[in-house]
Amino acid sequence: MRAPWVTYRPELKVLDCTVRDGGLINDHQFDNAFVRAVYRACIDAGIDYMEIGYKNSKKIFSRDRFGAWKHSDEDDIRRAIGEKDPSVKLCAMADATKSDYHEDILPRDQSVLDVIRVAMYVNQIPTAVDMIKDAHDKGYEVTANLMAVSVVQEPELDEALEALAATPAATIVVVDSFGALYAEQIEILVRKYRKAIEGTGKEVGIHAHNNQQLAFANTIEAIIHGANRADATMGGLGRGAGNCPMELLLGFLRNPKFHLRPVYQFLQEQVAPLHKTMQWGALVPYNITGQLNQHPRAAIGFLAGEDGDKCLDFYDRCLREE
């Protein structure tokens, strides 16, 4: 009987996407104090990467309506984080077809960012490939985040992985946008992604959502099967059911470079008050959309309404509209 979880894999790196994914709840309106507190917590906790927001279009997402972390302008980032600490790589996400990446993403030597994460749906692979090349040519580390993989057909996925494996992206991330996948499916996907990148030096990542209370479990599952990049958020903060909670992930990892106390400090000081104004977590309507392998938008809308605690009504509606 072996107990591999008692030791650790030094090459495993953790990314915090609290501001980027949590910002989907509040139109990326987090104030500078909150963002700086996330940054401090990442530094103190030994977290490898912090994703601070999107690099998305100001035409599609106006500055009037959306907060700074939808666009992650250089000045806004510098103002929020103060002096940069080289121990945490700063990332921003750019959505295929929603980003003016040629203009808005500066050459890396003019930017405080280290990593561009390119997010795409499977029908946007050619745009994403161009974005990956653009960011890489500008000097960034790049990741490819193929979203909503639970609704991608296998031949399409194989084709997409072949295209992404040929790009200079350093990491390809298994993204369970709908929180629909069970452990056995995670295993199959991680194995497939690893096979697709064999010999390229790339890594496989995992980004799980908590619709079925499986975000942490599926992150562990992906790690067991060789994913070396794991996404998590403080308190699981994130759109809808939220993400893999950082406090659980770091509690599982055994690398002594990680420290839990700064995460709990952040939870006590910053996340506990948020529960009064923001809602996230594996509520029953998210369980239902997760089980149905659907985008959580219907559940988000339902929970915001007056009858948000009537999960049977929501279930019946989902079945009628299936």
Added chain:
Amino acid sequence: MRAPWVTYRPELKVLDCTVRDGGLINDHQFDNAFVRAVYRACIDAGIDYMEIGYKNSKKIFSRDRFGAWKHSDEDDIRRAIGEKDPSVKLCAMADATKSDYHEDILPRDQSVLDVIRVAMYVNQIPTAVDMIKDAHDKGYEVTANLMAVSVVQEPELDEALEALAATPAATIVVVDSFGALYAEQIEILVRKYRKAIEGTGKEVGIHAHNNQQLAFANTIEAIIHGANRADATMGGLGRGAGNCPMELLLGFLRNPKFHLRPVYQFLQEQVAPLHKTMQWGALVPYNITGQLNQHPRAAIGFLAGEDGDKCLDFYDRCLREE
């Protein structure tokens, strides 16, 4: 690539322990309407077993302080459920050293109960073996629930399993009382339990707690590795972090005999109001005791206090007292 989760295993049976485990929050004071609603939901959902409470001692747990489901007297059960439906087997749990089982557990032909679940710690195996024999001789189906297995040493566990395998218990349950186990550990335990009962015709069960948001994931893991008896509760209701949520478990199982809608109806009508007066779920203090492989009692006490949202204070205290 195979997708075994698309089909189902007919021999897999589900047990609802909402009243028994949820009752640990409110000293088993659920009223008859609630218990009857659980019973109706179990019947309508196709659930195989319902555990209605404990058969524990009235000397240790006085009727003044504790509700009916601490003792599960025949009259109280009959009054609550009304006419018995043979499709759901009724269970009660008896704790080793806390039950006057010789007197309080009637012969089955005088009882509305079908199953006695004997719960024990590893130092109570001889008492438990006598209880199992007593219940079996009285005509019941019997299960052996060895609690807190995450703190049992392997030689003790081997000895305990050998003793339990020799009893007439029909099922031996892997019980993760502290919600401390990860999937790999569940796999190892289920394999070990299966090996211990090989050739006896017994089944292995799983009873998971949600301290680390892993109750559902670990229940799936146990099922994948051959557990054919799975415990869950409506809405995950249960002491501390609660249990594997029935709505998630039935959503995962594909046996058409199971129906989700009655569960969601129960959640909407009975569980949603409870959130106003009872607290359970994978709150951060439970994450911490789960990670530390400790009984959740310290977290329960902390959360009931004024500073219950100060998870850093709780973390620091746990480390000081470790």
